[in-house]
Amino acid sequence: GAVVSQHPSWVICKSGTSVKIECRSLDFQATTMFWYRQFPKQSLMLMATSNEGSKATYEQGVEKDKFLINHASLTLSTLTVTSAHPEDSSFYICSASRTGGENIQYFGAGTRLSVL
Amino acid sequence: GENVEQHPSTLSVQEGDSAVIKCTYSDSASNYFPWYKQELGKRPQLIIDIRSNVGEKKDQRIAVTLNKTAKHFSLHITETQPEDSAVYFCAASLSSGSARQLTFGSGTQLTVLP
Numbered sequence: 001g002a003v004v005s006q007h008p009s010w011v012i013c014k015s016g017t018s019v020k021i022e023c024r025s026l027d028f029q030a031t032t033m034f035w036y037r038q039f040p041k042q043s044l045m046l047m048a049t050s051n052e053g054s055k056a057t058y059e060q061g062v063e064k065d066k067f068l069i070n071h072a073s074l075t076l077s078t079l080t081v082t083s084a085h086p087e088d089s090s091f092y093i094c095s096a097s098r099t100g101g102e103n104i105q106y107f108g109a110g111t112r113l114s115v116l
Numbered sequence: 117g118e119n120v121e122q123h124p125s126t127l128s129v130q131e132g133d134s135a136v137i138k139c140t141y142s143d144s145a146s147n148y149f150p151w152y153k154q155e156l157g158k159r160p161q162l163i164i165d166i167r168s169n170v171g172e173k174k175d176q177r178i179a180v181t182l183n184k185t186a187k188h189f190s191l192h193i194t195e196t197q198p199e200d201s202a203v204y205f206c207a208a209s210l211s212s213g214s215a216r217q218l219t220f221g222s223g224t225q226l227t228v229l230p
Contacts, residue, residue, distance in 0.1 A: 034217060034218075041223075041225075042222070042223070043205060043220045043221065043222045043223050044160070044205065044220045046217055046218075046219075049217055091157075093159065093160070102148075103148050103209055103216050103218075104150070104162065104165065105150075105162075105218060106162070107152075107159040107160045107161070108159060109158065109159045110157070110158070110159055112157070
């Protein structure tokens with residue numbers, strides 16, 4: 001199968017601190033990974049597209065200096081929420097597509113971020 | 117860019133009945149349409165997908181139909197069971213052999229009443 005692991009699953013932090021979320025494709029290589037944000041009872045909103053070895057592409061309205069994305073290998077992408085504030089509290093989900101494969105996205109289990 | 121609309125937002129059916137969820141898309145170039153099921157607090161899971169070269173695809177109790185001319189596609193669940201209760205999302209994308217972003221619909225909360 002295609003397994004995507006995301007950690008941590010839940011994090012609580014103080015306002016002003018930074019939080020790093022990891023997304024790993026465990027049994028396949030993923031040139032491209034995607035980061036989504038999901039508010040309660042709402043759809044998945046794409047934040048950015050992460051490409052291995054290059055800069056991420058951010059969606060309109062997403063601050064790249066606040067949501068730092070690093071995709072240093074074909075199996076790992078990280079999202080760092082810098083100087084987190086209560087309004088950043090949300091469910092963050094990553095997905096990955098197989099390199100050279102069809103456009104099927106496999107999702108991580110998500111990270112629930114609560115900023116106090 | 118692509119815009120995907122999904123209806124209804126909530127749907128309640130009796131166990132054993134059928135459920136139908138409909139989506140429309142705006143970009144005629146889109147050619148890949150997956151459906152995801154998401155239980156509360158969990159990851160979206162792909163349940164079925166269809167590409168624009170076919171009009172219908174079926175997998176046991178789940179089927180998807182696609183009308184390219186009208187730019188809409190639908191999810192059909194037959195013989196619904198309580199475990200089918202979840203939020204269902206449709207999505208659309210341009211698939212050209214490499215990863216492309218998905219544009220999601222707003223979701224449908226399906227409740228199957230025992």
